[in-house]
Amino acid sequence: MVETIPMTRELAIVLLLLCAAIIMFARNKPRMDVVALIMIAALPLFGILTIDEALAGFSDKNVILIALLFVIGDGLVRTGIAQRVGDWLVAKAGRQETRLIPLLMLLVAGFGCFMSSTGVVAIFIPIVLRMCQNANIAASRLMMPLAFAALMSGMMTLVATPPNLIVHGELVRRGLEGFSFFSFTPFGLPILIIAILYMLATRNLFGKRATSSSQPQRPHLASWVEEYALNNREARLRVLPKSTLIGKTLEELDLRATAGINILSIERSRTFGRKLVIPRRDTQLNEGDIILLDVTNIPSNAEELCEIHGLQIMPLSGTYFTDRSQEIGMAEVMIPAASQLIDKTVVEAQFRTEYNLAVVGLKRGQTAFEGSISNERFQIGDTLLVIGPWRYINRLKDEFQNLLLLNLPEEVDQVIPIPARAPHALIVLGLVIFLLITNVIPNVLAALIGCLLLGLFRCITMDAAYRSIHWPSLILIVGMLPFALALQKTGGVTIAANALLEIVGDSSPRIVLIGLFAATAILGLFISNTATAVLMAPVALALADGLSASPYPFAMTVALAASAAFMTPVSSPVNTLVIGPGNYTFFDFVKIGVPMTLATMIITVFLVPILLPF
Structure with a gap:
């Protein structure tokens, strides 16, 4: 039996602080990361922990691992893997959504079978955000399914989450055969x-489909195509092998x-794929080149050009190269009063030579010119629509003397910075992933090596790495970690375990499983699921001994309950990571997580005795 420990002043303080934190989390005032910082300060002030113990979370390997995985996730975004x-x-x-949610959850759970669930979430957050943007779905409708699938991946294999290994290790320590993979x-x-x-049944509780904001929206490329009559x-x-253009500038x-x-x-x-060449005066055309053209009248000019010069028309999948928006962008610029371009045509101004961009549209007042603008002379206040590689469009911000950058399209935010990497x-x-699966080296070291290699291969810069880390989530995790130590030091966990033994010790095995699952899940509200497994695994085996039953159903119940951390945003780092991107409140997790936890308990209590008899 567990040793009886009386309620002490220190334990009462810890419980009061814990209640205060939960109340502030529930009210969402102040911010959750601020609440965490308040708790870090309060525990040493009341003499519960030393300052080193309260700040130990900043050096916790799991916190550092999460930060490193944020960096790896951003590397996947910057190189376009997340987009793909x-x-x-x-x-x-x-x-x-009826297809998107199942596919997402199955994919995340599959990845989570072999690597850290927090790592999976950190990597998938930018992927899901992009999916939401492309499919016009509110992020809140996919972020919670992402988190729940990552938590459930811990119920799939032995190495999927630390609680499984802890329960397995406790069985082995007792001289029993542990669980298989x-x-x-x-x-x-x-x-x-x-x-x-x-998740499909409750998805309407996560928020409505993304709607247009009350703030002014930037235009899309497609809207400019219509506005400037570019269709x-x-x-x-x-360029075919017989073309007369080969070798000509x-x-x-x-x-x-x-x-x-x-x-x-x-x-x-090129060796891998194709590259975009900026057309200049001295650019020579080669066999196999694909030329992207803007012409006044496509049907006649393009077909005639093909016959004369030995070219082949290639298919288009968008409207006016909107399908090429990763490489080619557009921007609206205006001719200011002091511009040297005034009273010059596009050719006279040598616009392409000067800016590496092509003028494809011109608007004077509210009227857009249709047809060729080659001979039209620029006037003060003219609005030009220019097209070209994004890197040259971004340079227009410094051309305020001759050109004023008026507008960039929404698509600029979706451009992959370094797709070649x-x-x-x-x-x-x-x-x-290989290092995480094989456990050849510690997980945090594997992630650090991954980040360093991404930097070596120029997949990410140091500045981008720092920006990629979601610091409020890390502070929240760091601030809640000291509570586990505080509850252990003051005897709170021992009192709870002893009470469970007294309540369910003489009940039928299935009732004991219900009590064991409930106690593990409730304890997991306040401390990490790893700490929960450490504390509850011995209790589970003690209950089995008391009932003269097999230890395996009790050990499995603790492992599954430890992963059922659905009920609050601080029950698991996985939940904490999606609070910001999903714009969730404390009660969002309560109203969705509590029924899911109860469903998990029912399935566990039903299946465990069947597959692992008492």
Whole structure:
């Protein structure tokens, strides 16, 4: 039996502070990370912990691991891997949440079987945010399914979460055979299926579909295409082996003057994929080049050009190269009063040579010119629509003397900074996952090596790495960690365990499982699931001894309950990470998490005695 410990002044203070924190979390005043900092200060002030103990969370390896995984996740975003995964999910599910939620949860749970659930969430947060943006879905509708799927991944395999290994180790320490790698899977899969159905049924509680903000919205590329009458003015032409253009420079061809054709960019083959070439006067055309053209009248000019010069028309999948928005962007600029471009045409101003951009639209007042603008002279106040690579569009911010940058489209926020580094980021991610699965080195060291390699391969910069870390989430985790130590030092955990033994010790085995699950889940509200497993595993085996029953159903119940940390945003770091992106409150987790926890308990109490008899 567990040693009886009386209520002390120190324990009363800890419980009062814990209640105060929960009340502030529930009211969401002040911010959750501020509450965490208040608790870090309060515990040493009341003499419960030393200052070193209260601040120990800042050096906790799991906190550092989460921070490092944020960096790895940002590396996946910057290289476009996150975009491709999100695009794949959206392509498979479309905008249908009834397909998107199950696919997302299955994918996250699959990853979580072999690596840290907090790591999975840190990596998937930017992926999900992009999916929400593309599918016009409020992030709150997908962030909680993401968190719950990551928690349930801990119910799938032996290495999926530390509580499983702790319970397994306690069995081995007692001289018993531990759990196998897939011992948890028969319990985790049914729970995951029920969770998917539950998320689909309750998704309307997460918020409505994203709607337009009351703030002024930036235009989209498609709106500019319509506004400047650019439809049916684009073409992609491949340079065939017989083409007369091969080896000639753009200055020699002078297609703008001879055919009213404006070459916007050139796609050129390389070892891996294709690269975009900026057209300059001395740029030579090669066999296999794909020329992106803006012409006044596509049907006649493009077909005629193909016949004369040996070209082939290539398909288009968007409107006016909106399908190329990762490489090519647009911007609206205005001609100021002191501009040297006034009274010059596009050719006279040598606009492409000066800015590496092409002028494809002109608006004077509210009227947009239709057709060719090559011979139109710029006037004060003219608005130009320019097109070209994003890096040159961004340089327009410094051209305030001759051009004033008026507007950038929404698509600028979705541009992948370094897509060419995607293979390097994939290799690094594969290495990190391998190290996490095999446990060759500590997880935090594996993540640190991954971050250093991402920096070495220029997948991420130091400044971007610092910006990628969600500091409020880390502060919240750090602030709640000292409570586990405080409860242990003051005897609070021992009192709770002793009370459980007294309440359910003489009951039937299934009732004992219910009490054990409930106690583990409730304890997990206040301390980490790892600490919960450490404290409850011995209690579970003591209950089995008292009932002269097999220890395995009791040990499995503790492991599953430790992963059922659905009820509050501070029950698990996984929940904490999605608070900000999902814009959740404390009670969002309560109203969704409590029924999910009860469902998990019912499934556990039903299945465990069947698969692991008493």
